[in-house]
Amino acid sequence: MWSYVLKRLLLMIPTLFGILLITFAVIQFVPGGPVEQMVAQLRGRDAGGGEGPAASGSDYRGRQGVDAARVEEIRKLYGFDKPAHERFIQMLGRFARFDLGKSFFQSKDVWPLIVEKLPVSISLGLWTFFFVYAISLPLGIAKAVRAGTRFDTITTLIVLMGYAIPSFVLGVVFLVLFAGGSFVQWFPLRGLTSLNWQDLSLAGKILDYLWHIALPVAAMVLGGFAVITVLTKNSVLEEIRKQYVLTARAKGVDERSVLWRHVFRNAMIPIMTGFPAAFVGAFFTGSILIETLFSLDGLGLLSYESVIRRDYPVVLGSLFLFTIIGLFTTLLRDLSYLWVDPRVTYFD
Numbered sequence: 001m002w003s004y005v006l007k008r009l010l011l012m013i014p015t016l017f018g019i020l021l022i023t024f025a026v027i028q029f030v031p032g033g034p035v036e037q038m039v040a041q042l043r044g045r046d047a048g049g050g051e052g053p054a055a056s057g058s059d060y061r062g063r064q065g066v067d068a069a070r071v072e073e074i075r076k077l078y079g080f081d082k083p084a085h086e087r088f089i090q091m092l093g094r095f096a097r098f099d100l101g102k103s104f105f106q107s108k109d110v111w112p113l114i115v116e117k118l119p120v121s122i123s124l125g126l127w128t129f130f131f132v133y134a135i136s137l138p139l140g141i142a143k144a145v146r147a148g149t150r151f152d153t154i155t156t157l158i159v160l161m162g163y164a165i166p167s168f169v170l171g172v173v174f175l176v177l178f179a180g181g182s183f184v185q186w187f188p189l190r191g192l193t194s195l196n197w198q199d200l201s202l203a204g205k206i207l208d209y210l211w212h213i214a215l216p217v218a219a220m221v222l223g224g225f226a227v228i229t230v231l232t233k234n235s236v237l238e239e240i241r242k243q244y245v246l247t248a249r250a251k252g253v254d255e256r257s258v259l260w261r262h263v264f265r266n267a268m269i270p271i272m273t274g275f276p277a278a279f280v281g282a283f284f285t286g287s288i289l290i291e292t293l294f295s296l297d298g299l300g301l302l303s304y305e306s307v308i309r310r311d312y313p314v315v316l317g318s319l320f321l322f323t324i325i326g327l328f329t330t331l332l333r334d335l336s337y338l339w340v341d342p343r344v345t346y347f348d
Contacts, residue, residue: 163223
């Protein structure tokens with residue numbers, strides 16, 4: 001087992017290197033780089049296009065009217081006075097020390113920026129994770145036990161509707177219905193807490209937080225529980241039809257014991273193997289559209305704004321961190337198979 005884990009850990013190194021290399025190479029050709037963005041800001045106009053930092057030939061039109069020496073200073077400030085391969089090697093050296101660099105436009109290190117946005121993403125991710133599993137597992141089991149009945153048909157329609165409607169559309173509907181759009185204003189429009197949150201009591205703080213997070217979490221849950229529900233139902237149905245269940249019933253074993261002591265344990269194997277990765281991923285969930293709709297300043301919005309502004313240290317630093325987390329959660333998911341099903345082996 002340990003040799004397998006070591007091989008997977010060693011395999012992460014070229015995987016991470018390849019992802020960073022491809023991303024770094026692509027952004028060298030993206031128009032409207034940080035130098036051009038800064039020059040356009042100095043000239044008081046939007047940086048809406050032009051050549052990227054690594055492009056050659058004609059200058060970006062935002063440079064017109066800006067002294068060439070000043071442009072060169074900006075290039076040196078952002079490190080674009082060095083060749084691309086040298087900048088890439090320097091970036092790898094920083095990442096090896098877990099130094100994610102400093103934002104071009106926010107005058108902050110990338111680490112504090114990510115940590116600053118984490119409360120919103122953790123709130124969205126953990127609550128969504130909890131409710132999705134809390135709803136999907138019992139509902140999937142109930143649908144499997146009552147397969148073909150009216151309950152199964154009605155809940156299938158509800159599940160499919162939730163799956164078909166994107167989360168951001170549900171978010172818009174919730175805002176219109178319950179946040180002062182055209183009907184009632186039971187929930188706030190924006191933010192994770194109220195402005196006077198610090199002045200509230202402990203119970204008041206908790207209620208205020210839950211009041212603000214209710215609509216965005218509801219939108220994400222209704223749009224995300226369908227897959228786990230259907231997977232649970234199909235897994236339970238598959239186990240119910242196996243020979244050992246028929247044998248247990250023929251021996252007179254109580255139906256409840258058959259379901260919970262035998263069927264449930266085996267049916268949960270494909271569900272539980274994805275549980276660790278989903279739990280870890282919940283800490284870094286970022287939904288750009290949901291965060292934008294409800295004015296929640298989280299990791300999703302940070303990533304989107306960084307791409308739009310060509311804030312490459314934030315883009316590459318976030319990519320480095322999330323890729324490592326993704327690789328480790330994938331390994332954790334594979335190892336969880338061994339925990340829930342000893343028959344599985346990777347070591348032959």
